[in-house]
Every structure is written in C-alpha cells, then in structure tokens.
Amino acid sequence: MLALRLSRGSHPLVLLRRLLLAAASAGVGFLLLCTLSYAVTGPHPADPAAQRLAWCLAPLAATVQLAVAVARTDPGTRPRQGLSAVGLGPVRMSALAAASTAVSAVLGSAVALLFFLHLRGDLSGTPFDGDAAELLAAGEPLPLGAVLLLLALVPVLGAGAAALAFRPPRRRTGEPPGDEPEHSTEAPTGLPWGVALTAVGVAVEAYTARGTEGTGGTPGGVLAGWTLTAVGLAMAGPGIVHLCGRVLQSVRPGAMRLLAGRALMDDARRIGRPLGVVCAVVSAVIAASALAGERPQPFGPLTALGAMLVAACTTATLLTSAVEARQDRAATRAGLLELGAPAALLQATALLRAVVLLAVFAPLTWAVAELAALPLRH
Template identity: 55%
Template sequence: MLALRLARGAHPLVLFRRLLVAAAAAGTGFLLLSALGHAAAHPATATDSFVRLLWCAVPAAATTQLAVSAARTDPASRPHRGMSDAGLGPARLTVIASAATAVSCVLGSLLALLAFLAVRGDLGGATATGSATRLLGAGHPFPLAGALMLLAVVPLTASAATAIALRPGKEKRGHTPGPASRTGAGVPLAATDGDSSAMTTALPWGMALTAAGLALETYVSRGPADPDTLLPLPGRLIGSPPGVLAGWTLSAIGLVLAGPGLAQLSGRLLAAGRPGAVRLLAGRVLQDESRRIGRPLGVLCAVASGTYAAAKVYEAAPTRPFGPLTGLGAALVLACVTASALTAALEARWARTHTTAALRRLGTPRSLLHRAAALRFLALLLVLGPLTWVIAELAALPLLH
C-alpha cells in the first residue's frame, strides 16, 4: 500500500518512467503469449515454439534493465533525512522500490493478456483470421494457467533485479559515488584508483570477448550463404547455426563489459594534453561518470550493432521479410535500451547536482556548463559510433558471403 501511495504522489516524470516500464512489460508479455499460443496451435513443431520462447529472453532482459534504471532514479528509493526514524531505512526503501517495480510490470502484463485475448478473438467480437491465426494460434485452446506463469516471469525478474541493484551497502562499497567522494570545492574527482584500474582492466577483456565472438561467427559461417538459413528472428526461427547466435552473444557481452572503460577513455582523450577549462571539465566529469553510464551505453551499442547487422542480412534475403512479431520485438528492445541510457544520463546529472551548484557559486557561466555537456556527448559519439559500426559490419560480413 505504501508503494501505491508513493506512486500516486510521484512527480510526473517519475510516473512517465513507470509507464514506460509498464509498456515494456506489456510488449514483452505479448511476445511471451504469442510463443505460447503458437505452441498450443502447433504441437507438432515443438522445437520452433521453444526457440520462439527463447528469443523472448532478449526483450525480457531489456525490460528488466529499463525497470532497474527507472528504480534507480526514483526519488522514493533514495534515503532522506528523518526517514530512518520513521521506519523507512535503506532496506525498507529497497523493498518499496521492488514492490513498485513489480506493480508496474504486473499492470503491463495484465494489459498484454487483455490485448492478446482481444486480438485472438477470445473476448468476443470479430474472430481473428490470417496472420493472427498463424502467429497467435487463434481458434485453438489456450492454456490460461501457462499464460499466467509466463506473465509472472517479467515482474519477478524485474523486481529481483531491482532489489539486487538497490540493496543496502552498495554506496559504502563505492559503487555509486555520492557527494562525499568529491573535493571540498565540489569539483568531481576523475575516479578512484580502484575504479579506474578496474575499468581499465575490463576494457581489454571486453574487446577480447567481442573479437572472440566475431571470430566464432566467422568460423561457423564459412561457406556459401543460404538465404533460407540467414539470421532467424521471430517468425522464421529455425535454420540458424547455433554458433552464429553464440558469436553475437559474445560480441554483445564484450561491448557491455567494455562500456565503462570506453566512456573513461573518452574522458581521458578529452582531458589529454593542455586542455582549456571546457575540455578539462568535460573530460573530468566524463571520467567520473564512466561507471554509471558505461554499462547502459555498452548495451545500447550492442543492440545498435546487432540491429544494423540484422538489417543488412535481411536486405540480402528479400524473400524473408520482417514479420509483425519481429518488428515488435526489435522496436521494444531498441526503445528499452535507449530509455535506459537516457535514464542513466539523468541519474548522472542528479549525482553531480552538488558539483554544478558549487561551480555556479564560483561564478561559472551556464554557457560553459552547456558547452562541456555538448563536448561530452560529442566525445562519446566519436568513440562509440565508429566502433559500433565496425563491429556491426564485421558481424554481418560472414553471413553475406
């Protein structure tokens, strides 16, 4: 009940983020129900239905990431003065944040169930025909108990991930540096030695995993390409070499692992040499925020490279157009990872509130802060953009020849 009351009195931007989580949960729930409906209507193709269900893990993971990002920026999940005396300590706030995440996901899942049954024609009205019959299993018995079990996956996963991400004690271990980690003048420190060395070590490991994934994909894709066995996405899932998907997975994990190191590298390049005030401020802030924004940016780069490679592969096979479920899944994943990256940027902006206030008290003009922010964005774009494009081209190349 307390989570519901906090949700009712939340800021409109907080409510908007929770609505985004509910919408993402609805889209993922619809994909899960589609896989279940296909399995119920085509019992002879159990393997096809199982692979369809496995593909739903991608939008489910993207939805979970978005839910965690939204919970981290929720003011109700942060401790405030006097809340511990009222019985709302860090542990209780974590429970409330997990409950709020579960409520948003449950609402989205219920909306997905209603939309799915309506499209199938199970709620009355016009009976589904054509592609709805083939993809959703309209006209065949639908296991409601199995549907409810599948719909519970996203709320439970998102709630558990939120509890782990916000568990008490993370700030003490330095994972989320606060105002105490800043200098007396409020100027952000670049990073602690431990954080800097950890990110520097993770960068080559991430690049090594990405290279290993590309090499694995190249090895298993040798020989002439068959248009009927190119990249399988929902709608045409059978006929893909498992090594291709394993290679893409390794490449994606490598990009996510290397994300903080790439962000820190961008900050170091900005502050290299004899920088001016704008370049020095942009580089130091970017290094300070590299751990917070690096992972979401790595996920965004991984999804962008996979989307680009998939689009190139589908261009080489015009007989295999994108299906409606493929489009829904791709749009859902892209929207989730983009919203997560923007939310991480918002969290980073909130974390440097004291630094910005201190700089303003020292007489720093707002135009300088705006130029520094634009320079940080440009540095990340120049470092991550070409890298993402190169990885996407290398990932698609073995499948096109």
C-alpha cells in the same frame, strides 16, 4: 500501499518512465504468450518453439535493464538523509523500489494478456476481435500455469533486479557509514574481458551467418553470438568511457576539458554499460539490414516487434541513466554556479562530453556491424 501512493503523487516525467516500463512489459508478455501459442499447436521440427522462446530473452533482458534504470531515477526510492529515522532504511528502500517496479510490470503484463486474448477472439464484442485467431492458435487451450509463469517473468525479474540495485554496499572492517565515496574514479577492470567477449561474439555471428547463407531460418547461433557481443560491449563500455575522460584531461587541459573529463570518469560505470548495449543493438540493426538485402523476407512481425522492444528499451535505459547522472551532479553544478562559473561553460562541457562519446562509440558500432555482416556479402 506506499508504492501506490508514491506512484499517484509522482512527477509527470517519473510517471512517463513508469508507463514506458509498463509498455515494455506488455510487449515482452505478448511475445512470450505468442511463443506459448505456437508451442501448443504441435511439434515444429523446422522452427522449434524453444528457439522462438530463446529469441524472447533479448527483449526480456532489455526490459529488466530498463526496470533497474527507472527504479534508480525514481525520486520516491532514492536514498536521502533522515529516512532511516522513520523506518525507511536501505532495506526498506530496496523493498520499495522492488514494489514500485513490480506495480508497473504487472500492469504491463495484464495489458499483454488482455490484448492477446482479444486478438485470439476469446474476448468478444471489441474491434479487431479474433483478427489473429489462426496465428495465435485460437482453437487450442493454453495451460493456465504456463500463462501465469510467463507473465510473471518481467515483474519478478524486474523487481528482483531493482532490489539488488538498491542493496547497500558491503563495508570494510572498521569503516563507518559515509566513509565510502558515492562515485569512484578508479578505472573499471572489465575492458580487456569485454574486448575478448566482443571478439568471440562477432566471430560466432560471422561463422553462423556464413553457415546459414541462402536459408530462411534464423539460427540460434546468431543470437548466441549477438548476446556475447552485447555482454562484451557492456563490460567494455565503462572502461572506454573512463579512458575517454582520462584522455580528455591530458596535455594541459583547460577548465572545460577538466570538468568534462572528470564527469566522464565519475559516470563511467553508470552510463558505460547502457552505452555499450546500445552500441551492440545498433550494430545488430546494421548487420540485419545486410541480412535483409540477401534474403527475401527474413524477418516476421513478431521478430520485428522483439527488435523494436530491444531498441526502444536500450535507448530509454541510456537516456534514463543520463538523467540519473545529471541528478547526481546537481549539487556540483550548483556549487560551481555559486563560485561564479558561467552557465555557458557548463553547457559547453555537457556538449563536449556528448561529442567525445559519439566520436568514440560511433566508429566502434560501425566496425562491429561490418565485421558481423562481412560474411553475408559473399
């Protein structure tokens, strides 16, 4: 009940982010139901249903990532002083974040079910009733347990991930609450592993694409390679952002470079991971454009819907993480303004951070895409 009351009284931008999560949940639920309808029509040796289900994992993972980002920027679930005294400690706040995420995701899953039944023709008297009856296997009954299980994936996984994101950190022996810093400027340790995973993923993508050149199928090896690439870039992203901040502060920096570099180091873990995932998605889009030029009609409508969901969710996650970083820097920004720092300096600092990240990640994205698409041009 508390989660519903907080949802009703939230700021319009907060409600917009929750609606985006509901829309993403609806898209993933619809894709999963379409895969189920394809599976019940019989065995498909050329295009197994399990392979189609595997292609739904990328939109599912992107939606869960968006759910965590939305929960972290929700004012109703952010930890504040004095809440423990009224019974809203870290555990209760974690449960509240999970409940709020589940409400939005369940709403999206319900919309997906209604839209799916509508296109199958099971709901009569509505526009476009049964227009996709043949595609969605209208003549075949769907197992109720499988439908409920698939529709529950986003709410359960999203709520669980949101609860884990709000889990209080473990304290060392003898360390009272408040000793640990909110942000750490230590260099993330995942950069070497991220580079290695990215290289392996690009190699797998290139090898698989070369092995299926001239065919119309979309092999599971391409998905496996892209997944490794995305995980590698997500692991390497924080280290790259941290390194950008350190380089920006080197060689006799001024006030603007000092502020921009320190902010990048503080936010390396927060924005580095979603930035790395966006880099992987954009590189996949560039490589897919090369694939589309080599093969006639390589992608169907459901594949395009899944790609749109991944692109939209990852972009929304990055923007939401940037909003979270801005919220956490609000006190620092107010303090600098009180000390007499001009507002133009702070705006120029934010612009410098964006330019540096774009200058680093844009060539990286292009390089990964070119390496992945290189076998398709031969």
